[in-house]
Amino acid sequence: PAGSELLRWQWREVQVPCLVAAWILVASLAKIVFHLSRKVTSVVPESCLLILLGLGLGGIVLAVAKKAEYQLEPNMFFLFLLPPIVLDSGYFMPSRLFFDNIGAILTYAVVGTLWNSFATGMALWGLHRAGLMDPGVKAELMDFLLFGSLISAVDPVAVLAVFEEVHVNETLFIIVFGESLLNDAVTVVLYKVFNSFVELGPAHIHAMDYVKGVVSFFLVSLGGTAVGLLFAFLLALITRFTKRVRIIEPLFVFLLAYVAYLAAEMVSLSSILAVTFCGICCKKYVEANISQKSRTTVKYTMKTLASSSETIIFMFLGISAVDTSKWAWDTTLVLGTLLFILLFRAVGVVLQTCVLNRFRLIPLDRIDQVVMSYGGLRGAVAFALVILLDGAKVKAKDYFVATTIVVVFFTVIVQGLTIKPLVTWLKVKRSDHHKPTLNEELHEHAFDHILAAVEDIVGHHGYHYWRDKWEQFDKKYLSQLLMRKSAYRLRDEIWDVYYKLNIRDAISFVDQGGHVLSAAKLALPSMPSRTSMSESSVTNLLRESGSGACLDLQVIDTVRSRRDKEDAVMHHVLRGSLYKPRRRYKASYSRHFISPDKQERQDKEVFRQNMKRRLETFKSTKHNVCSSKSKARLKEKGRKKATSSSLMGAGPSRVSSQGAPFSNHPSQHLAAAPVLVMVSSDEEESNSSETEREDDEGIVFIARATDEVLQGKKTPESNIPLTVLLSAFPGSLDVCPSPCIIPPSPTLAEKELPWKGDQADLAVYVSSETTKIVPVDMQKAWNQSISSLESIGSPPGIETGPQHKRFTCPVLEEHPQSASQAMPEQSSCFQFPSHVSKSSRSHSDSSPDGIEQQELQPLMAAEELSRIVSPAEPRWLIQFNRASHL
């Protein structure tokens, strides 16, 4: 019946994607089911379970449809399933370990695979000649060699699936796994060469063809590597410029790696090598260039893709095996192949290790060799290759298919199941999964230099020598070319570890709820050694957490009544612990930019509050408070700051030893909590506004007892790093003090108790206007006004203060009594510390020893430290802006 339909059944249109989605869904659900029982997955590798599941599903399909519908298509396998796995393994390959063992890996991959192929092929041919095989197996020497080449390659997918659960030591793992990746070139070449030989027929093979085979090996392997390197370079270069399109950053990684794969495949180079090397080589630069969020995205997407591919591959291996129409069983061939691949693998490993151990610094012992031999798993690559054979040319294809399936199943299931008990039984050195400590990282780093130096001295151009040379080259040219300026600047391994450790500490602290430490234990200034060190590291951290963060703050403490004090405490407690609404966010949807969601913001808020509470513990009433504010895009730095507070507070977790190098008074130490403003010093980023405004968090204003809390906020439009309230920077020209200094100088009381002053004045302190950057052309005028004011406002006593020698330390400096007495009088006319800083700079220039002395002071005797300072002493909080040095 014609006419319009309300609904139409459109199965045909969606059939293919629908089936694909269904299979992936089934496999993923199966994974959930497997992992319901920890017992099962701890004994049986997932790959085995998936193969068994595939067998089951294949059986059902066969029973229902009466014919095997689905199987692993070689095209699908090579074009879609394999690349994610290879990319994942290349990208997350521990490159240092890989290149440290590259010699062994290459030997096993090239020599080992060649040996396995030829030995297996010849031995099988021998069996055939001896008449032990079914006469149905119509195969010549070339056929057997072809079969040998495809069956002998260790499979990366299978190895990874099994070894990831075994946790052998890293060296062993990298050798087996590296071999499985790099032997692809050999496999591809052998497969193609023998395939063409078979197709040509033995009669038409000339000597020239053998030569061509050898040449093509080098072409395929080196060419594949070159393609990989080329795309790695491109990828790194592209990610350098993605700053404004953060959202598609991860895409580039996948896209270029995939294009590398396809490009290599297109010209029949080794595509696995291409992607592997692309992943290994680009990682360093890409990770440095892309944002933190993109890094996470790349990581998760890659893992998800690889994991799903692996799941599908194993499941389809199982399903394909059901298709009996492709099978032709020959017991001799199957058993012979199984025997030979195990035997020759073992022989090959032992022989090669013999040779290699003469050159290796850490010899591979017998146990390692057993695991290496036994870990030579075959997998889907072999299966896909055997399916790809042309049945018309290779007469014994069906036999080969059956044998391959058996071999794959045997290695994955039997060896996969038994390798774990074997490793335990042999007491193979397991990998220890401890995170690197800072000390270890430092020592390792020192080590590299020492070894390189010794090689230089001995005049032996060994491995360390070349690695050193490469690192210098990388630093000088490659990194500069491929990394963003901002990333390049901060790029340092030690720094990275330091940073990560700090974050870990902070997170673990927050996880503990942030109040583990009892106030009684930590709150009072009576613990010089420990807190002072905590403090030192905190201040240190704050200073350099820098790398960008800086605020110069002058805090003037005055004597005040008890009443006032209490008021202040109350006020600040309320201020500090109430949740403050932040700047309102545009409720906008954007496909291009991700705005932090509410939850995230609240988390951040909680985190910050936690940290603040933590810091507070350290403060006695008259202390300045560290409150900091950072834009979310500087989240890292902000977090580091937070970390620093955790460091400070985490008495049990981080214990201090030495006195703080910054202040010579412990109680002052406790008091010192610099106000910190996060600043981007990165010109590259500073002019981008749209994206980053999204992340902007508005202003935090948190006051604490007796402190002035100063907030700074960098406006996205500004190019110049934000400076500081109430004080000028130590003399550097490119720093522009914030204009809020000019406005009415608050009275002391106003400063102490901000709510008592004019509200408008208060607003000056908190509003973002206060910290707006003075444009460059205004700087001059500004400086002039400062200097003119300086002459009026500065008491001569300050200059004599010995503590003013330093200006680089972001800590408060104390004034000697004389200075403090001078302070109250002049507080009505506002105090500019800039001259102090300047004078201190001149001091410091002239007397570096003085600095040293001061730095070391905390290390000195305790009695000196415990000198009590009147609370009326003004303190200076000086931080410098990193940006000002650039």
Place this chain on the structure above:
Amino acid sequence: APGAARLPLSALAHPTPVTADQIEHLHRRFKQLSNDKPTIRKEHFDSIPDLEFNPIRCKIVQAFFDRRNLRQEEDGLADEINFEDFLTIMSYFRPIEPNMDEEQLQRFRTDKIKFLFHMYDADHDGIITLQEYRNVVEQLLSGNPHLEKGAARSIADGAMLEAAQTCVGPMGPNQVYEGITFDDFLKIWRGIDIETKMHVRFLNMEPIAHCC
């Protein structure tokens, strides 16, 4: 090898010295560095071109003249070292021998760590103080001009805190951690297989013909 033949090998009193062949190589190199003089002075190391870029080169060179490393009685720095001393220093970088027993291995390891410890402990007082540690870290990071000194310092501080934590554990409020002693240093190194790392292959050494 005429040079090697008249060498007193007593410097290599420890179990597995380098082989005669390697000694010959080293001797050739030694003469090359010292301009055929019997001893080497610090300045001679300046002439090694590749060493120039090494951020901690002065520490390394100093280690060659450190009497503690030379197994000599007195303390301090030697002005010049002869070939014997040179070999002694080099022997710290021997690779592990397959036939070593547990005790030898332990001593071997300790020796190597001691060498490093001496490198950090600049004032020879048996303790790596914060200041000494900072110096080393500063030098280590000096290769990166974009990291400020402050960064190095806070890294050193962090490392020191960490060391205190691993070695002493949670400390009481009034406890002061003086610095890393050798025992603490051993503890820190527990996680690293120094014996598998600190060695330079002397085998097949080709002295560079035209160095310096």
